[in-house]
Structure formats: structure tokens, C-alpha cells
Amino acid sequence: MLLIALMLAGQQAAAQTAPPAQADVVITGNRMREALNKCLARACPPEEEVDAAMNAGAESFAAGRYEEAKAILRRAVSRNKRYGARMPGPMSDLYATYADVTEHEGDKEVFKHATRESVDVLRRAYGPGHSAVLRASARVGDMWVKLGDLTSADGEYKDAAGDAQRAGKADLAAALTFRRAWLALSARDLARSRRLLEQLEGSHGQDARFAGLLRVLRARISIAKGDAGSTDELVAALRGAGGAEPVLLYAPPYPELGRAGGSGVAVTGGVDVMAARAATAADHGDLFWADIGYWIRPDGKPAEVEILRPAKDAQWAKPLIRNIEARRYAPARQDPGGVGTYRVERFTLRPSYGLPPGSRIERRTGKLTLHVMDLTRLAQRDGVAPGP
Numbered sequence: 001m002l003l004i005a006l007m008l009a010g011q012q013a014a015a016q017t018a019p020p021a022q023a024d025v026v027i028t029g030n031r032m033r034e035a036l037n038k039c040l041a042r043a044c045p046p047e048e049e050v051d052a053a054m055n056a057g058a059e060s061f062a063a064g065r066y067e068e069a070k071a072i073l074r075r076a077v078s079r080n081k082r083y084g085a086r087m088p089g090p091m092s093d094l095y096a097t098y099a100d101v102t103e104h105e106g107d108k109e110v111f112k113h114a115t116r117e118s119v120d121v122l123r124r125a126y127g128p129g130h131s132a133v134l135r136a137s138a139r140v141g142d143m144w145v146k147l148g149d150l151t152s153a154d155g156e157y158k159d160a161a162g163d164a165q166r167a168g169k170a171d172l173a174a175a176l177t178f179r180r181a182w183l184a185l186s187a188r189d190l191a192r193s194r195r196l197l198e199q200l201e202g203s204h205g206q207d208a209r210f211a212g213l214l215r216v217l218r219a220r221i222s223i224a225k226g227d228a229g230s231t232d233e234l235v236a237a238l239r240g241a242g243g244a245e246p247v248l249l250y251a252p253p254y255p256e257l258g259r260a261g262g263s264g265v266a267v268t269g270g271v272d273v274m275a276a277r278a279a280t281a282a283d284h285g286d287l288f289w290a291d292i293g294y295w296i297r298p299d300g301k302p303a304e305v306e307i308l309r310p311a312k313d314a315q316w317a318k319p320l321i322r323n324i325e326a327r328r329y330a331p332a333r334q335d336p337g338g339v340g341t342y343r344v345e346r347f348t349l350r351p352s353y354g355l356p357p358g359s360r361i362e363r364r365t366g367k368l369t370l371h372v373m374d375l376t377r378l379a380q381r382d383g384v385a386p387g388p
Contacts, residue, residue: 032059036072046083050076050090054097062346062375064289064310066105073098077114088125092118092136099139103146104348104371106287115143129167134160138176146371150187154180174204181217185224193221212330216249246296246329246341254323254370286368287350290317291375292324297340300329308344320347346373 036056039049053076060069077098084091095118103111119140122133137160144153161176181196197217204210294305305321307314324345348371 032056046080047087050080050094061101069101070105084121085125088121091121106350106352108352115139128163134164134172154183190221190224249330250328252326289348290314291344291346293344294324295340295342296329300331302327344375346375
């Protein structure tokens with residue numbers, strides 16, 4: 001499947017030499033939307049249409065045309081949902097892509113519905129114990145995390161882990177339990193995080209795929225408790241937790257964002273909300289976005305963090321650079337002398353839809369919130385196929 005219509009010149013292939021001074025961004029314009037229109041004009045098969053629609057939606061989203069992307073994906077879902085039993089994998093991918101876009105665009109109800117459908121279409125086709133269903137089921141927990149409901153998120157992860165255990169998928173169950181333990185740590189429920197950690201150490205502590213991450217979790221719990229020497233313990237654990245793909249191990253919280261007042265100048269949590277509005281209000285109302293690119297070095301530290309797009313003033317997003325620079329990823333075991341991995345993340349700042357007092361028409365209202373996505377995820381899905 002085509003990557004999202006935002007390509008970085010030499011992203012991984014050229015990354016075997018030296019990093020460029022500045023990442024080149026190629027914008028494909030409307031090429032994928034035109035391809036979708038041609039597909040529809042010749043009544044192409046549903047499998048082909050779904051793939052074209054996801055690429056067209058990803059293209060529009062990358063260009064900042066959120067409502068257009070949402071409409072493209074909504075129409076594709078409406079036309080093809082009856083083919084769920086015939087092509088559950090592509091339909092799951094389509095629902096998941098639709099969910100990603102609507103979460104950023106601010107439509108909370110559609111985000112919840114599309115996320116659940118991305119799992120249910122697989123469950124109806126393959127049954128609850130299929131590996132594809134168990135992997136996808138984590139999306140519902142992730143959804144609740146994004147919506148700020150950590151209790152519901154933990155419940156979803158717990159149910160999915162139970163399903164995986166009953167299906168004989170012990171590694172999937174452990175991965176979901178690890179999510180629960182890290183979620184408890186984030187919620188400052190250290191006792192529950194430690195209980196889950198001890199459970200994992202008993203079942204997977206000797207498994208090389210888990211041992212490093214469990215050491216990191218134990219060290220992070222120790223840091224949260226204020227134990228002396230725990231930072232050194234974390235550094236030691238980080239050295240052994242790496243893998244082929246960078247795994248985020250620590251990130252500071254994003255700034256608290258809110259609506260600006262009427263003074264004409266407002267800085268909330270370090271983010272200049274009025275600057276954001278001035279830069280993008282003409283096109284998107286209260287929705288603003290920026291793409292930030294950065295290298296993840298083999299030692300796990302971000303480098304060369306910069307705002308790539310939009311071309312307009314993105315002063316509001318500059319404090320996010322400091323946030324990314326403070327992240328720490330698991331150091332890579334492979335190619336420790338290489339240049340690392342380049343990544344681009346989309347940051348969207350917007351309020352959700354709601355009903356203002358005295359109105360029956362939904363519009364953007366309430367507090368501004370920040371939403372983040374790795375752009376390569378939008379058009380890259382599992383490509384699920386039937387199997388054991």
C-alpha cells in the first residue's frame with residue numbers, strides 16, 4: 001500500500017549514509033483523489049476502491065484538508081460496508097483510517113464508532129480468538145486513552161488480554177498487559193502498575209523480547225516513587241531495551257492548552273494560541289496543524305527537530321519542539337553506528353464538536369486540545385488476511 005502522500009526524500013533507504021541538513025517534503029497535491037475519481041468512474045472493484053479511497057483520504061489529510069479527507073472516507077465506508085464479510089481486512093483498515101482522521105478533525109462520536117467497527121468487522125469474519133482481531137482490539141483501548149477515559153481504556157486492554165490468553169496467544173496477552181501496566185504508571189497508580197509488572201515478570205521475565213521493556217517499566221516505577229539511584233537504573237535498562245524499530249520509553253506531558261482570552265495576546269502552557277488562530281483561521285476556523293520532523297538517533301535521543309509544514313506561520317507549535325527533544329526512545333540494538341530513523345508527526349490543535357448553549361447546531365466549541373499522529377500510520381495498516 002502506498003504510504004501517506006507525504007514522502008521524505010531518502011527517508012529510510014538514504015538513511016544508511018548521512019542525514020540531510022533538512023528533510024525534503026514532497027506534496028502530491030490531488031493525485032490520489034484524481035485516481036479515486038477515475039476508479040469510481042469505471043466502477044472499479046470494491047477492493048480497489050477502498051485502497052484508492054484510503055490513499056486519497058491520506059493525501060487530503062496530509063495537505064491539511066481535514067473535512068475533505070473525512071468526506072472521502074465517509075463515502076467510501078458507506079459504499080463498501082456491505083462487503084465486510086468479503087474483505088474484512090481492507091474494511092478494517094478503512095474504518096481505522098476514517099477513525100484517525102475524525103479524531104484529529106474533532107468528531108468524537110464518529111471516531112468512537114469507526115474505531116469499534118475497525119475491530120468488529122474482523123471479529124465478525126474471523127471470530128474473537130483470531131490473531132488479527134486480538135491485535136486490532138487494542139485500538140479500542142487506545143481510543144479511550146485519546147479521549148481521556150483511562151478506566152475504560154484499562155478495561156478494554158484487560159478484556160483483550162483475557163481473550164488472547166484464552167486463545168493461546170500468551171505473547172499478545174502479555175503485550176496488552178504491558179499496556180495496562182504503563183497506563184497505570186501514567187495514571188500514577190503505582191501499586192497496580194507494580195502488580196501487573198510482577199505478573200509479567202513471572203510469565204515473560206526470561207523472554208528477551210520483553211525483559212528489557214520490563215526493566216524499563218520497573219525503573220520508571222522507581223523514579224515515580226522517588227527511589228534513590230533509580231535514574232541510573234533506567235539508563236542501564238534503556239541500553240538493553242532497544243529493537244529494530246524505535247520504542248518510545250519516555251515523553252514529558254504536552255503543555256496544557258486552552259482557549260485564548262480577549263486581550264489579543266494569550267500564551268497557555270507555552271503555546272501561543274492567538275498566533276495559531278492568526279495563522280490558520282481563514283482556512284480552518286479553530287483547527288490548526290503542523291508537521292514536525294525529527295531524527296531518532298541510535299542512542300534513542302531525538303535530533304534535528306524542526307517544523308516542516310505548514311508554510312504559514314507556525315509559531316504556536318514551536319514549544320512542541322522542546323517536548324520532542326526531551327523524549328527518549330529505546331536505543332537500537334542493530335546498527336549502533338548508523339544515523340537512526342526519520343519520523344514526521346502531525347500535530348492538530350482544535351476543539352471538539354458540541355452544542356453551544358441555546359443552539360441546536362453542532363459546531364466547534366470548548367477547550368482546545370492537542371492531537372498527534374505518526375503520518376506514516378495513516379495509510380499503513382496490517383493487511384490482515386485469514387490465518388491461524
